Amino acid sequence: MSKLNGISLLIPLISIAAPAYGVQYVTVAEAQKILFPEAVKFSEQSLILKDEQRDSIKKESGTRQREDTFKYSLAKTNAKTLGYFIVDEVVGKHEFITYAVGIDMGGQVIGIEILDYRETHGGQIRDVAWRKKFAGKKVSDPFQLDVDVPNISGATLSSRNVLDGVKRLLVIHKNFLRANASQ
Amino acid sequence: MIFRRRLRPLLGTFVEIGTAPSNGCDSAIELAFAKVKLIEALLSYHSDASDLTKFNMSSGDHVSLASETIDILRLATSLAKETDGLFNPFVGYALEDFGHLPLRAAGQNSIAVGNFKDIEITSTGARKRREIRIVLDGIAKGFAVDLAVAALVEAGIEHGFVNAGGDIRVIDGTHLPVWIRNADGTLGEFVNLSRGALATSSYHRELDPSSPAVLVPDETRIRRSGTWTVTANEAWRADALTKVAAQLGAHELDRLSSQFGGTCVYSTVCAD
Numbered sequence: 134m135s136k137l138n139g140i141s142l143l144i145p146l147i148s149i150a151a152p153a154y155g156v157q158y159v160t161v162a163e164a165q166k167i168l169f170p171e172a173v174k175f176s177e178q179s180l181i182l183k184d185e186q187r188d189s190i191k192k193e194s195g196t197r198q199r200e201d202t203f204k205y206s207l208a209k210t211n212a213k214t215l216g217y218f219i220v221d222e223v224v225g226k227h228e229f230i231t232y233a234v235g236i237d238m239g240g241q242v243i244g245i246e247i248l249d250y251r252e253t254h255g256g257q258i259r260d261v262a263w264r265k266k267f268a269g270k271k272v273s274d275p276f277q278l279d280v281d282v283p284n285i286s287g288a289t290l291s292s293r294n295v296l297d298g299v300k301r302l303l304v305i306h307k308n309f310l311r312a313n314a315s316q
Numbered sequence: 317m318i319f320r321r322r323l324r325p326l327l328g329t330f331v332e333i334g335t336a337p338s339n340g341c342d343s344a345i346e347l348a349f350a351k352v353k354l355i356e357a358l359l360s361y362h363s364d365a366s367d368l369t370k371f372n373m374s375s376g377d378h379v380s381l382a383s384e385t386i387d388i389l390r391l392a393t394s395l396a397k398e399t400d401g402l403f404n405p406f407v408g409y410a411l412e413d414f415g416h417l418p419l420r421a422a423g424q425n426s427i428a429v430g431n432f433k434d435i436e437i438t439s440t441g442a443r444k445r446r447e448i449r450i451v452l453d454g455i456a457k458g459f460a461v462d463l464a465v466a467a468l469v470e471a472g473i474e475h476g477f478v479n480a481g482g483d484i485r486v487i488d489g490t491h492l493p494v495w496i497r498n499a500d501g502t503l504g505e506f507v508n509l510s511r512g513a514l515a516t517s518s519y520h521r522e523l524d525p526s527s528p529a530v531l532v533p534d535e536t537r538i539r540r541s542g543t544w545t546v547t548a549n550e551a552w553r554a555d556a557l558t559k560v561a562a563q564l565g566a567h568e569l570d571r572l573s574s575q576f577g578g579t580c581v582y583s584t585v586c587a588d
Contacts, residue, residue, distance in 0.1 A: 156321060156323070158321055158322055158323045159322060167342070167346075227501075244324075245324055245325055246322070246323075246324065247322075247323035247324060247325070247330070250323055250330070283492070283493030283494055283495050283506070284332070284477070284479050284484055284492055284493070284494045284495070284509075285479075285482060285494070285495050285497055286479075286482040286483075286484055286494050286495070286496050286497065286514055286515065286516040286545060287482055287496050287497035287498065287499070287504065287516035287518065287543055287545065288482075288497040288498065288499055288500070288501045288518065288543075289329055289330070289481040289482040289497075290329070290330065291328055291329060292325030292326070292328060292329055292330055293328075295325045296325055
């Protein structure tokens with residue numbers, strides 16, 4: 134009975150505080166270092182996109198640009214600009230993914246690094262296996278994401294949404310960022 | 317153990333590489349990701365420039381291929397022979413016709429479903445004996461995982477793992493808790509992986525073009541929907557054997573270990 138009480142108290146905590154699966158991979162600073170190891174500074178920029186510009190982004194890339202303020206950074210050494218560092222996010226049916234892209238001065242993708250990956254595929258609260266995992270845990274037990282979240286095998290997600298996001302960023306770079314590189 | 321973990325979109329899915337934290341671990345992880353990227357470039361059916369497409373578009377002449385491509389063709393061909401076609405990569409034309417893979421101009425007398433005798437592999441490449449096309453979707457992720465783990469070990473990493481879309485291999489002695497998930501995303505089972513590899517595939521009885529794992533069923537096999545998880549020493553074999561497991565009846569699953577070098581550690585079969 135007390136075990137049942139422990140679980141029933143825990144469920145609201147889980148549904149608010151913990152996604153079915155969430156891992157933080159690298160920080161923004163680490164991603165900057167991975168994508169632009171020679172950069173000594175990252176100068177933040179922002180660009181306001183008008184409605185018709187956002188429409189043209191959707192038309193060319195296939196993906197909607199949701200915000201009208203587009204933020205990015207210029208990766209620089211003391212002598213020159215190396216490229217563009219952009220943090221973007223994908224909000225899909227089952228996934229919430231924050232990622233960083235590096236684009237070089239030629240408009241090529243240097244690399245893509247996932248910062249944060251959260252996934253809600255499946256009826257996690259109701260799963261017996263999930264509940265069994267927490268049987269005996271008290272409400273006061275800390276839910277440590279980096280210790281307690283294991284690896285997943287089966288029903289894994291396609292990376293399509295992230296790749297579509299990168300395509301949208303390349304369209305934005307090609308049409309709106311290149312001209313501003315000398316800043 | 318708390319791992320240093322990094323994740324990138326590769327091979328159409330997400331590839332995670334983790335190691336015990338150390339000063340050199342990020343550069344070892346970079347080397348491992350580079351192997352995965354190489355395999356993606358060499359073996360993609362979608363890419364016009366890949367070794368696989370170069371071979372698939374050839375018509376009987378010998379084609380020079382990278383050593384990694386030759387290795388995987390050898391593994392796939394010998395497993396097709398060992399399993400008497402239960403694992404069958406010679407199904408490119410069938411999957412193109414079904415709409416699962418991009419159509420390319422067909423060669424003469426094309427054969428939808430071929431067999432292991434249809435390819436001749438040499439030390440520098442391969443040639444077709446009949447007009448077939450090869451699909452490596454059922455084995456390439458596992459193969460990439462094996463190469464990436466080898467790169468970690470070569471870089472001096474003692475504890476680590478690579479997970480490419482659920483195809484997982486650990487450096488022996490690493491303890492990795494794994495959640496096996498059913499096709500609908502619900503949790504199936506918890507296992508601990510401390511040596512070798514593990515892979516999971518779901519099979520849908522009605523072939524579905526949007527499904528990432530499609531099998532061409534042999535008309536004589538029992539066809540069911542479900543999820544199968546297989547362990548093996550190497551990830552390429554665990555990956556490939558999930559497709560074999562899906563075609564074996566429940567009473568035959570021990571053939572995986574007695575004949576094919578793998579073990580089915582989890583399976584659910586849906587009532588049809």
